[in-house]
Amino acid sequence: xxxxxxxxxxxxxxxxxxxxxxxxxxxxxxxxxxxxxxxxxxxxxxxxxxxxxxxxxxxxxxxxxxxxxxxxxxxxxxxxxxxxxxxxxxxxxxxxxxxxxxxxxxxxxxxxxxxxxxxxxxxxxxxxxxxxxxxxxxxxxxxxxxxxxxxxxxxxxxxxxxxxxxxxxxxxxxxxxxxxxxxxxxxxxxxxxxxxxxxxxxxxxxxxxxxxxxxxxxxxxxxxxxxxxxxxxxxxxxxxxxxxxxxxxxxxxxxxxxx
Amino acid sequence: xxxxxxxxxxxxxxxxxxxxxxxxxxxxxxxxxxxxxxxxxxxxxxxxxxxxxxxxxxxxxxxxxxxxxxxxxxxxxxxxxxxxxxxxxxxxxxxxxxxxxxxxxxxxxxxxxxxxxxxxxxxxxxxxxxxxxxxxxxxxxxxxxxxxxxxxxxxxxxxxxxxxxxxxxxxxxxxxxxxxxxxxxxxxxxxxxxxxxxxxxxxxxxxxxxxxxxxxxxxxxxxxxxxxxxxxxxxxxxxxxxxxxxxxxxxxxxxxxxx
DNA sequence: GAGTGGATTTCGCAT
DNA sequence: ATGCGAAGTCCACTC
Numbered sequence: 426x427x428x429x430x431x432x433x434x435x436x437x438x439x440x441x442x443x444x445x446x447x448x449x450x451x452x453x454x455x456x457x458x459x460x461x462x463x464x465x466x467x468x469x470x471x472x473x474x475x476x477x478x479x480x481x482x483x484x485x486x487x488x489x490x491x492x493x494x495x496x497x498x499x500x501x502x503x504x505x506x507x508x509x510x511x512x513x514x515x516x517x518x519x520x521x522x523x524x525x526x527x528x529x530x531x532x533x534x535x536x537x538x539x540x541x542x543x544x545x546x547x548x549x550x551x552x553x554x555x556x557x558x559x560x561x562x563x564x565x566x567x568x569x570x571x572x573x574x575x576x577x578x579x580x581x582x583x584x585x586x587x588x589x590x591x592x593x594x595x596x597x598x599x600x601x602x603x604x605x606x607x608x609x610x611x612x613x614x615x616x617x618x619x620x621x622x623x624x625x626x627x628x629x630x631x632x633x634x635x636x637x638x639x640x641x642x643x644x645x646x647x648x649x650x651x652x653x654x655x656x657x658x659x660x661x662x663x664x665x666x667x668x669x670x671x672x673x674x675x676x677x678x679x680x681x682x683x684x
Numbered sequence: 685x686x687x688x689x690x691x692x693x694x695x696x697x698x699x700x701x702x703x704x705x706x707x708x709x710x711x712x713x714x715x716x717x718x719x720x721x722x723x724x725x726x727x728x729x730x731x732x733x734x735x736x737x738x739x740x741x742x743x744x745x746x747x748x749x750x751x752x753x754x755x756x757x758x759x760x761x762x763x764x765x766x767x768x769x770x771x772x773x774x775x776x777x778x779x780x781x782x783x784x785x786x787x788x789x790x791x792x793x794x795x796x797x798x799x800x801x802x803x804x805x806x807x808x809x810x811x812x813x814x815x816x817x818x819x820x821x822x823x824x825x826x827x828x829x830x831x832x833x834x835x836x837x838x839x840x841x842x843x844x845x846x847x848x849x850x851x852x853x854x855x856x857x858x859x860x861x862x863x864x865x866x867x868x869x870x871x872x873x874x875x876x877x878x879x880x881x882x883x884x885x886x887x888x889x890x891x892x893x894x895x896x897x898x899x900x901x902x903x904x905x906x907x908x909x910x911x912x913x914x915x916x917x918x919x920x921x922x923x924x925x926x927x928x929x930x931x932x933x934x935x936x937x938x939x940x941x942x943x
Numbered sequence: 944g945a946g947t948g949g950a951t952t953t954c955g956c957a958t
Numbered sequence: 959a960t961g962c963g964a965a966g967t968c969c970a971c972t973c
């Protein structure tokens with residue numbers, strides 16, 4: 426009969442008990458938290474060594490691993506989802522080895538003292554939604570081109586050209602062609618150069634005046650200069666405004682637009 | 685008198701107790717782990733919403749935050765180090781708000797059920813060492829140029845030229861100039877183009893034959909083609925071998941070489 | 944302080 | 959499967 430409790434906790438378990446509990450948790454594909462004194466070795470795309478110290482180890486249901494120090498939001502050592510595990514005693518220490526194929530790499534974490542071991546059965550159906558991505562900004566522009574400039578008429582989006590994709594492509598109020606490159610965050614030189622490439626690419630195929638507009642919430646100082654040098658335009662656009670536009674637009678209209 | 689125990693654990697604490705314990709832990713700059721049913725909202729560079737579900741929240745000593753779902757090694761929501769915190773009751777739920785300036789952003793996590801709350805005082809002096817970085821590979825080549833090819837004599841390293849820095853620069857057994865570009869992982873087109881730029885840059889200043897060699901553990905298929913087209917060379921080099929070479933070389937010799 | 948480039952980047956999407 | 963570009967990228971280093 427499966428354990429329906431959301432979690433089991435062991436405080437200061439002996440190493441051999443910790444080994445048994447870890448093996449069980451991993452074989453049952455549960456989430457495992459271990460807190461204690463540990464060291465780690467990683468071999469794969471690079472090699473790394475983590476000397477002994479007190480840390481948090483998390484092994485998740487999907488076979489991903491992370492070792493957290495008491496500082497920094499990123500793990501000091503990790504392994505992506507899909508690992509195979511081996512747990513065993515190594516000179517009196519609890520060793521957990523997480524092996525991943527493709528790329529072939531292995532992370533071994535050893536504990537000589539476990540302060541806390543917890544086995545979790547997390548039920549999580551809640552969705553995660555991220556707003557105002559580059560795509561959301563693009564949709565907002567297509568739905569309400571006036572946020573860029575009055576009289577702009579979008580023709581296509583994600584148009585394939587030689588160096589990549591053009592975010593939005595249209596005609597301005599005076600009938601000139603417009604190419605828009607969108608950045609969801611501060612635009613740097615790369616963004617300006619990318620836009621320049623798109624404009625150049627179109628110029629060679631269509632012998633006509635092209636306006637390039639960089640759309641982003643902000644622009645870096647160096648990028649601004651480059652923009653002027655290359656004769657390109659810039660229009661600031663707040664991602665929050667895009668979120669608002671999308672919120673105000675009914676789902677049906679959106680679906681029809683992007684079908 | 686400070687609590688010297690490495691950790692305190694509360695199982696299924698009432699929400700108000702969880703609030704008190706969280707406030708205390710955060711004010712004392714300890715590491716806090718919360719497991720329970722929660723939801724989260726993020727406002728900042730983008731906006732995100734995480735609907736209710738059972739997850740793990742970690743707040744570290746340095747004011748970093750991560751919310752982990754039961755899958756994926758990366759957090760679903762997070763906040764970099766240096767946050768300010770507000771904890772309060774919100775409609776019967778425990779709310780923890782992590783605010784960061786620069787960029788201005790806030791993450792709010794609310795719990796209506798806490799299964800586990802643990803306050804940790806982690807002592808971690810252990811160092812983390814990552815082997816076989818690009819720099820380590822460069823050192824290995826300078827110490828043992830024969831791993832690239834017999835008769836190679838390095839002249840300089842990190843030589844400044846127009847587009848950037850050349851990793852290693854030397855003379856081959858036939859007296860021809862050699863430019864080496866190192867990548868610690870699979871080399872892509874960018875690496876080939878970078879090397880090509882360096883070679884071109886030198887060709888213009890020195891009117892002499894130049895050999896460009898790309899050194900990397902692997903090379904992408906597209907990059908391989910480009911390499912052939914541009915008439916450049918490629919030498920596979922395992923970063924682990926570099927680590928070995930450096931391990932075999934005494935620290936003194938290294939210090940003398942790079943002084 | 945801002946800009947630039949690397950990362951055991953990861954992740955997703957298109958080819 | 960592979961390759962390319964984006965990310966709330968983060969992070970470290972340079973200017």
